Amino acid sequence: MKAGRRSLCCWVIAALGVIGAGRGMAQSSSAKSNADASVTPAALQREFFDAIRAGDAQKVLSYIAKGVNVGPEAKHVTQDQVEQEFVAHRGLYCTLFNSSCIQAPINLEHSARTCSYRELLTHSKDVHPAASEITRNGVQQAVLVARIKNDGCPNQNLIDFVFNLDADGWKLFSIP
Numbered sequence: 454m455k456a457g458r459r460s461l462c463c464w465v466i467a468a469l470g471v472i473g474a475g476r477g478m479a480q481s482s483s484a485k486s487n488a489d490a491s492v493t494p495a496a497l498q499r500e501f502f503d504a505i506r507a508g509d510a511q512k513v514l515s516y517i518a519k520g521v522n523v524g525p526e527a528k529h530v531t532q533d534q535v536e537q538e539f540v541a542h543r544g545l546y547c548t549l550f551n552s553s554c555i556q557a558p559i560n561l562e563h564s565a566r567t568c569s570y571r572e573l574l575t576h577s578k579d580v581h582p583a584a585s586e587i588t589r590n591g592v593q594q595a596v597l598v599a600r601i602k603n604d605g606c607p608n609q610n611l612i613d614f615v616f617n618l619d620a621d622g623w624k625l626f627s628i629p
Contacts, residue, residue, distance in 0.1 A: 494584035494595035497616065498621050501597060502582060506574050508550050510539045518619065522627040545628070568606035577603035593618040594626065 492500075504512035520531040523545060530538075530545065538544035546555040552569040574580060579602035586595050598613040616623040 456499065470509065492623060494586045494597070497595050498582055498584035498597045502574055504599060505549055505571050508571055510546065513549060514539060516616070516623065516625045518621065518624040521625045525629060527627060529627075548628075556558055566606065568603065568609055570612050573601045573603055573606060574599065575610060576605070577601045594613065 501513070501516065514536060517535055520529050521535065523530050537587070539546045540553065542554055543556075547556070548569060550569055550571045552567070552572045555569065557563070568598045579598040579600075581616045582598070583600075584595060584596055584597050586593065588594070595616040595618070596613065598611060598619065601610055601612065603609070613629055614625060615627045615629075617626045618624075
């Protein structure tokens with residue numbers, strides 16, 4: 454596991470601890486003045502995960518402003534690139550919606566296949582979603598996570614998304 458992914462996982466686990474301890478983090482008054490600030494992280498989590506479960510690529514695309522950071526290396530992908538991948542049913546589209554088109558290297562030590570987030574959210578026996586809101590470097594962020602138990606995809610047990618709050622509401626910042 455790469456150091457960046459490891460630190461993000463630690464950060465997400467810490468965010469889950471905050472959720473379990475408090476669940477009610479206060480929002481700043483400046484966030485309340487934004488157009489979509491009334492959408493709580495919990496409501497965002499329900500809406501966004503429902504869009505993934507439904508395979509609604511257009512709804513997911515609506516959460517991407519100019520671009521999004523993707524993968525453990527946080528590669529920046531523009532909105533146009535994401536839209537092209539969605540239309541062509543490749544790349545991020547496969548990661549989010551369609552397990553059968555995921556291009557993942559075969560690891561002989563662990564022969565489990567890689568599953569899309571949609572499959573993980575719809576075909577797992579245990580799905581525990583959570584959402585929290587934090588401010589980092591002056592930017593309000595919503596962290597959406599789901600801890601998953603799926604015997605068909607044993608190497609994948611956590612999915613997470615980070616959103617930034619901007620003038621147009623919550624926009625995807627990263628898909629680790």
